[in-house]
Amino acid sequence: MIVGRREAWLGRVFLVLLMVMTLLPLVSLFVTALHPSGTYPTGLEWPSEPRWDNFATAFQAAHMGELLQSSTLIVLGVVPLSLLLATMAGFAIGQLRMKGHRWVFLMFVLGLTLPYEGVITPLYYQIRDLGLLNSRWAIILPLVALFMPFGVFWMRAHFVTMPGDISEAAQIDGANSWQQFWRIHVPLAMPAISSLAILQFLWTWNQFLLAIVLVGDPRKRTMAGALGAFQGQWGTDIPLLCAGSLLVLAPVLVLFLIFQRRFTSALLQGSLKG
Structure with missing residues (x-):
């Protein structure tokens, strides 16, 4: 019992220290953003006259309104398409077990090891040859492709754990593979799909x-x-x-506060299914 209490106490101390280390940079950004423009604040000193108008100034100077619209369009272009492709591929690999599915899955797993920095140079010339430079498609199409390895790995982990009896019962009732996918497996996979959607939204944003x-x-x-x-x-x-940085972080923080439980489930689900 004494060892258990000691471990619980040490665990709480560790969590408090981790929370302080996580929140301290955000608090520092917030306090610094309230100082008069053009000054060089030091430490976490609270300003005598907080300049809340710095946020409005940064919002206008960085054209945040247009950036919000641009980021929203990019997210709407990336997340739904990548979710659809990853779910269909994960279903084909994990549930239908099509011919050569092991090799296809291995190729996607190898794609997880491919860093953005390693493909950025050839990707630039390819996008240039397609005439898509300086357009939002130059971000949307590469991100859909780069998200595919993790998305397929994630959805395959869900479909591979689904009992085969579900598909067999649907086949007996006359459902083909497409009907099984849309009417049976997609509704059952909504927790995995919604978790993946949150992660892809954060990565895209x-x-x-x-x-x-x-x-x-x-x-x-x-x-x-x-x-x-x-x-x-x-x-x-x-x-x-600092004010501009907080404005960029604000949508992500709001999303995290709203979908806190779902976000935690998104982080844990991949480790629980395999």
């Missing part, structure tokens, strides 16, 4: 590298990608830069 390299117009990038141009223009104004 925070996409920085592809947006910087493939799109020259900051107003057509994601919010995270446009922050680079904002930093180049206002990099010496630390309070405005």
Whole structure:
């Protein structure tokens, strides 16, 4: 009992320290953003006259309204399409077990080891040859392809655990593979699909590298990608830069607070199914 209490106490202390380390940078950003524009704040000193208008100034200077629209269009182009393709591929590999499914799955697993930095140069020339540079399609199409390995791995982990009796019963009732997919397996896979949707939304919203390299117009990038141009223009104004960073983080933080339980399930589900 004494060992159990000691372990519980140490666990709580560790969680508190981890929480402080996580929240401290956000608190520092928030406090710095409230200092007068053009100053160089030090530490976590609260300003004598908080400048809440810094957020409005950063919102206008970074064209946040247009960036919100651009990021929303990119998310709407990436997430639904990648979810559809990953779910169909995961069903074919994990449930239908088509011929050669092991080799196909192995290729997707190998795709998980491919870093963005390793393909950014040939990807740039390919997008240029297709005439898609400086357009949102230059972000949407590569992200759909780059999300496929993890998406297929995730959905295959769900479908491979589904009992084969479900498909057999549907076949007896006269359902073909397409009807089994849409009417039976997709409704049962909604927890896995919604969890994957949250993760892909976060990855798309925070996409920085592809947006910087493939799109020259900051107003057509994601919010995270446009922050680079904002930093180049206002990099010496630390309070405005911190205010702009918080505005970029705000949608993700709101989404996390709303779907906190679903987000936790998204992180745990992949480790529970395999």
